[in-house]
Structures are given as structure tokens and as C-alpha cells.
Amino acid sequence: MLPDQDQLKYDIDVLLSKYATGDAYKDQLIRDFMLSTVLFNWEDPEPEEILPLTEGLNEIREAIAMFKGHKYTPKITIFGSARTEKDNALYHLTYDFAHLAAGHGYKIITGAGPGIMEAGNAGAGPENSFGLALHLPFESFSKVFENHPQNMTTFKHFYSRKLTFYRESQAIVVMPGGFGTMDEIFQGLASIQTGKYNVRPFILLDRPDGTFWKEFDEWIQKNLQGDRYISGSDLCFYQLATNAHEALEIIKQCYRHFHSYFILNGRLFLQLKIQLSPEQLASTNEIALENGFSELVHVRERYYNNANLSVYSCQKHNKHSFAIIHQLIHYINRF
Numbered sequence: 001m002l003p004d005q006d007q008l009k010y011d012i013d014v015l016l017s018k019y020a021t022g023d024a025y026k027d028q029l030i031r032d033f034m035l036s037t038v039l040f041n042w043e044d045p046e047p048e049e050i051l052p053l054t055e056g057l058n059e060i061r062e063a064i065a066m067f068k069g070h071k072y073t074p075k076i077t078i079f080g081s082a083r084t085e086k087d088n089a090l091y092h093l094t095y096d097f098a099h100l101a102a103g104h105g106y107k108i109i110t111g112a113g114p115g116i117m118e119a120g121n122a123g124a125g126p127e128n129s130f131g132l133a134l135h136l137p138f139e140s141f142s143k144v145f146e147n148h149p150q151n152m153t154t155f156k157h158f159y160s161r162k163l164t165f166y167r168e169s170q171a172i173v174v175m176p177g178g179f180g181t182m183d184e185i186f187q188g189l190a191s192i193q194t195g196k197y198n199v200r201p202f203i204l205l206d207r208p209d210g211t212f213w214k215e216f217d218e219w220i221q222k223n224l225q226g227d228r229y230i231s232g233s234d235l236c237f238y239q240l241a242t243n244a245h246e247a248l249e250i251i252k253q254c255y256r257h258f259h260s261y262f263i264l265n266g267r268l269f270l271q272l273k274i275q276l277s278p279e280q281l282a283s284t285n286e287i288a289l290e291n292g293f294s295e296l297v298h299v300r301e302r303y304y305n306n307a308n309l310s311v312y313s314c315q316k317h318n319k320h321s322f323a324i325i326h327q328l329i330h331y332i333n334r335f
Contacts, residue, residue, distance in 0.1 A: 008038060052157065059160040062153050066130065067168050072305045075130075076101055076251065077109045077165045079184045080116025080175030089207050090175055091119045097173065097205065097244035098123030104248065109169055110142075111161075112152050116175045118142040126151055130168075132161050162187060171201040171251045176212040185238075192237050192322065193230075198261065199326045201251045202238040213240050233323035236330075256333040259309055261325065268293070268316045268325065271302065272332065275310040280335050287331055292318030 012034050020027055040053075078098065084091050094116050098108045102124035110117035112131025121129040121144040131152035133141050145152040155161040166172075166188065174185055185204075191197040204213040217240060224230045241247040259271045275298070276284065285295045294315040302309045318324055 005035075005039075009035065012038075056157050056160040059153070059155045059157060060163065063132065063155075063160070063164040063168075066150070066153050070107065073107050074105065074171075074255070075107045075109055075169045076171045076173055077169040078116065078120040078173050078175065079111075079165075079177065079181050080120075081177035081181060082111075082113045082115040082117060083178070084115035084119070084175070086119075090116065090210075093205065093207055093244060094119035094175055095123035097247055098129070099125075100244050100248055101251075102128040104252070106251075109165060112142050112145065112154075114142060116177065118144060121145070132164055134158070134161055166191065166197045169200070170255070171203070173203045173205050173247055175205055176210070189234075189237050193234055195263070195322050199237070199322055199329065201254045203241050203247045203250055204238055205241045205244075205247050208242040210242070231320060231323070233320055233327075236323055236326045253333055254329065257335060258329045258333055259304075259307075261329075263316070266315060267313050268321075269299070270296070270312045270328070270332075271304075271309045272312065273307065273309065274335070275301075276312070276332070276335070280332075281312075284328065284332060287328060288314055288324075291324040291327070292316070293321070293324065 009031075012031055016027060016031060016034075040050075078094065080090070080094060084094075098120040101108060106124075106128075108120050108124040108129040110120040110129065110131060112121070112133035113136075117131070121131060121142055126144050126148035129144070129151065131142060131145050133152055133154040135154065135156050141152075141154075155164075162184070165184070172188060174181060188197065188202065192199055192202065204216065206213045220230075221235065225232055225235065239250055241250060255273075257272055257274045259273050261268060261270050263269070281296060281298075288294065288296055294317075296312040296314045299311045299313045302311050316324070
């Protein structure tokens with residue numbers, strides 16, 4: 001028998017009144033969360049049905065706490081094989097990229113394991129990187145964080161860990177790898193394609209003479225695009241690079257004028273580091289109109305993290321709108 005929801009809501013309100021934050025929206029979200037939790041309990045779940053929720057929540061909460069003081073620091077997630085040896089050219093390439101990125105103010109996020117993950121954390125240094133470790137029966141944690149345990153957190157579940165990788169980073173760099181790396185690539189690309197994650201640089205990095213990503217790209221175009229499982233425009237969601245400087249330049253170029261975006265009630269809000277001139281806005285709107293968007297209009301100036309952002313908005317109607325958002329970002333960054 002389900003409880004009286006009115007009474008239940010009243011009881012939750014009484015409890016929250018003792019611990020209210022003063023933020024009405026935040027308090028409402030917590031209220032809804034508590035209501036859902038109690039209702040779930042009244043559905044008589046088995047312990048094995050409760051555990052993934054409680055464990056996942058605790059993992060996400062601990063990860064949020066770890067990143068709390070680094071909200072405004074740009075971060076890059078690096079994926080790749082745990083089996084890559086230290087004498088492998090890909091290990092050195094990852095180390096060099098992470099070191100270069102850290103020197104330009106980025107922090108690195110990896111899975112805190114050996115191989116490519118260790119190279120990324122070691123290249124940036126433990127003070128400039130984070131580790132999202134995963135309990136596995138056959139893989140040890142990197143020793144990079146031995147003296148910086150505050151920069152590493154451990155997960156039991158893939159879903160909460162993947163969420164954290166994408167929620168906390170502004171760019172993704174992927175080195176060659178196995179099943180785990182492929183899983184991270186395809187979930188990431190599918191989530192960007194469908195708008196579950198925001199568009200961002202997604203770079204497949206290999207050594208100059210490497211064929212791993214070249215053949216991967218050829219396979220994608222021949223089989224997925226060729227058989228119409230994806231659109232040609234979906235290929236924009238990833239790029240190939242063959243050295244550390246090229247990969248970092250792709251990321252820096254993406255954020256040259258573009259800062260971020262969000263979607264609210266079917267409207268796209270682009271936040272830019274510059275205010276577009278009338279000519280720039282007109283040419284940008286040609287692309288928007290050609291692709292099923294309304295014209296961008298200047299909404300306001302916003303002060304954010306010691307910087308002024310110009311906010312532009314338009315209505316999006318195209319079902320493939322996230323590829324168009326990528327195109328708009330790319331076009332604006334060329335000014």
C-alpha cells in the first residue's frame with residue numbers, strides 16, 4: 001500500500017525546514033528526491049535493487065565534492081588502454097600531451113589506472129590531475145596519487161564514473177585502447193549526438209605513423225555512414241590528431257570565442273567571450289536559418305568567473321540540432 005502522498009510531502013517539508021539552504025529551487029529538488037526515495041521504499045524493493053542506487057549516489061556525491069573547488073578550471077578527460085607499457089610511444093605521447101595541457105592551465109582527468117591513465121596523470125602531475133578509479137579484479141590503481149589522495153576517488157559502478165568523466169570535463173582525448181576505450185567512445189559520441197552531453201572537442205589521438213584511429217575513422221565512414229546508421233553531419237563530433245600540439249590546439253580553438261551553451265524550453269543559449277558585430281551576427285544567422293534554427297538575438301551580457309560573456313539565443317527546430325550547434329561554434333570561433 002502506497003503512503004498518503006500529501007501527508008508524506010508534509011512530513012518531508014517538516015524535515016527540510018530544519019535543514020533548508022535558503023535556495024528555493026535547490027530545496028524543491030531535494031524535496032522531490034526525498035519523495036521519490038520514500039515512494040521507492042514503499043514499492044518493497046529487494047536489497048539488490050536498492051544497492052546500485054545508494055552506491056551510485058554516494059559515488060557521485062563524493063566525486064562532486066572532490067571537484068567542488070575546481071569548478072572554473074578547464075579540464076580534459078583522457079581515455080585509453082590500461083595495458084600500454086611505459087616504453088610504448090603512445091605512453092610518451094599521452095605524457096607529453098598532459099604535460100603540455102597542464103602548462104596551459106588545464107587539469108587532466110583519467111581513470112587512475114596504469115597505462116595511458118598513468119601517463120596522463122604523471123604528465124600533468126598529481127597536483128594538476130584527478131583520478132576516477134574503478135574497482136576491478138585485474139587492475140591496480142596508479143601510484144601517482146599516493147601523496148595527493150584528495151585528487152582521487154573510487155567507483156564500483158561504471159555508470160556513475162562515466163557520468164563524472166563527462167560532467168566535469170570540457171574536452172575528451174582518446175588514445176588507442178580495447179573494449180573499455182571503445183565503450184567510452186561510443187557512449188560519449190552517442191550522448192553528444194543526442195544532446196545528453198554538451199558538444200565539446202572529442203579528439204582521437206595517435207602517433208603520426210599510427211593507423212589505429214585512421215582505420216577506425218574509415219570503418220565509421222564505410223559502415224555506419226555508408227549504411228546510413230549515422231548522418232554525414234555526425235562525423236563532426238570527433239576529430240583525429242597525430243601529436244600533442246595539434247590535439248591541444250583543437251581544444252584551444254574550440255574555446256577561442258565560444259564559452260558554453262545551454263538549452264532551455266527548446267531555445268539554445270550560446271555564451272560567447274566576444275560580442276558579435278552586426279556583420280558577424282548576420283553571417284552567423286545565415287547558417288542558423290539554413291539549418292532550421294531561428295535567428296540568433298543578443299539577450300544580455302553576463303558576468304561569470306571574472307569575465308564578461310555575451311549571451312545569444314535562438315529557437316532550434318532541426319532534429320539534428322547538435323551537429324548544427326557544433327557548426328555554429330566552429331563558425332563563430334573563426335572570427
